[in-house]
Amino acid sequence: MAPFGFYPVEGVPERQPPRPRNVLNPNLLHGRLKVSLTTLTPLVVGTGAYELREDDFVRGICREGGVPVVPGSTVKGVIRSYVELLSKSCVLQIEKGQPAPSCKTNFRAGSPDAAVCPSCQIFGVVGQKGALRSLVSVGTFRPHRTPVPEEVIRLPQFYRPRKIRREGEKVFRKVYRHGNPKYILNAVSTWKNRRPDRYAAVSDGVTFIGLIDFVNLEPEELGLLALGMGAVPSRKFQIKMGYGKPAFLGSVQMEILDIQPLSNLVWNGKEWTREHLWEWAEAYVRRDPWIGRRAEEVCRQQQFDEAFRQTPREHSYLGWDLVGGVYGWEP
Numbered sequence: 020m021a022p023f024g025f026y027p028v029e030g031v032p033e034r035q036p037p038r039p040r041n042v043l044n045p046n047l048l049h050g051r052l053k054v055s056l057t058t059l060t061p062l063v064v065g066t067g068a069y070e071l072r073e074d075d076f077v078r079g080i081c082r083e084g085g086v087p088v089v090p091g092s093t094v095k096g097v098i099r100s101y102v103e104l105l106s107k108s109c110v111l112q113i114e115k116g117q118p119a120p121s122c123k124t125n126f127r128a129g130s131p132d133a134a135v136c137p138s139c140q141i142f143g144v145v146g147q148k149g150a151l152r153s154l155v156s157v158g159t160f161r162p163h164r165t166p167v168p169e170e171v172i173r174l175p176q177f178y179r180p181r182k183i184r185r186e187g188e189k190v191f192r193k194v195y196r197h198g199n200p201k202y203i204l205n206a207v208s209t210w211k212n213r214r215p216d217r218y219a220a221v222s223d224g225v226t227f228i229g230l231i232d233f234v235n236l237e238p239e240e241l242g243l244l245a246l247g248m249g250a251v252p253s254r255k256f257q258i259k260m261g262y263g264k265p266a267f268l269g270s271v272q273m274e275i276l277d278i279q280p281l282s283n284l285v286w287n288g289k290e291w292t293r294e295h296l297w298e299w300a301e302a303y304v305r306r307d308p309w310i311g312r313r314a315e316e317v318c319r320q321q322q323f324d325e326a327f328r329q330t331p332r333e334h335s336y337l338g339w340d341l342v343g344g345v346y347g348w349e350p
């Protein structure tokens with residue numbers, strides 16, 4: 020047991036020719052999602068800089084005019100990682116000497132037989148032989164209400180996490196589990212030889228709102244995007260973002276509040292709504308047994324409420340040794 024789990028990567032990415040980016044295809048979907056992001060545990064989206072708090076320095080979080088925000092690039096990166104998990108997509112991290120099924124090395128801009136995986140099609144890829152622009156752009160997420168409740172928390176130094184694991188030819192994606200950070204944060208001050216640092220954090224229960232624009236998406240791709248946000252009502256789950264994920268920080272729930280037209284909400288001459296989006300997500304899941312199994316697995320395992328209710332046994336909690344302050348294992 021560890022505060023994270025591993026999902027095997029489908030061996031062969033499902034590749035298609037890259038779609039043109041510069042013209043709007045009337046047979047594809049273009050629009051804007053109004054999305055909320057609510058913190059379920061404290062969230063640390065850091066800047067690397069320090070802030071002064073009560074005569075002491077703490078590690079700072081992203082702000083605009085002093086108000087905490089979540090940059091679009093952070094949100095986009097997180098959604099991409101869950102879209103990769105839920106599709107037959109490539110592994111972007113390339114390690115020396117390893118066979119990597121990556122579009123980074125495979126994709127050749129302008130080549131007649133160029134092809135990219137589902138997540139590179141949607142989010143783009145910067146390859147060694149050319150780049151493909153993203154079909155999705157994510158704006159800054161700003162708090163729904165101010166002032167934003169904040170706190171300062173003490174966290175030990177975490178090692179820079181590896182996002183993938185290899186066992187021979189097999190590759191796994193790493194996904195952090197949910198839990199209650201209270202048990203870790205209460206124990207931190209008792210750990211020897213693990214010098215904690217102070218971090219500013221947005222408290223739980225804070226809602227941020229942001230816009231996600233998309234062009235030239237197939238209906239099932241938009242469904243996959245909504246699934247990757249954990250925001251499809253029938254397949255809801257919670258995602259993790261920011262710093263301190265092994266200590267159960269950064270559990271968030273995303274929700275699609277509204278679909279706004281860029282020009283007109285018409286696809287193939289028909290109007291469409293959120294209900295169509297949920298149907299397209301289902302159509303995406305039902306298309307392939309591997310995707311169906313993966314979607315069920317993710318929805319079962321990435322549930323916040325269930326994990327939050329678990330309590331420590333002896334001195335251990337969801338992969339942590341609460342006395343020694345060590346957790347899981349790192350490959």
Ligand SMILES: [Zn+2]
Nearest residue numbers: 109122136139
């Ligand atoms: Zn790819």
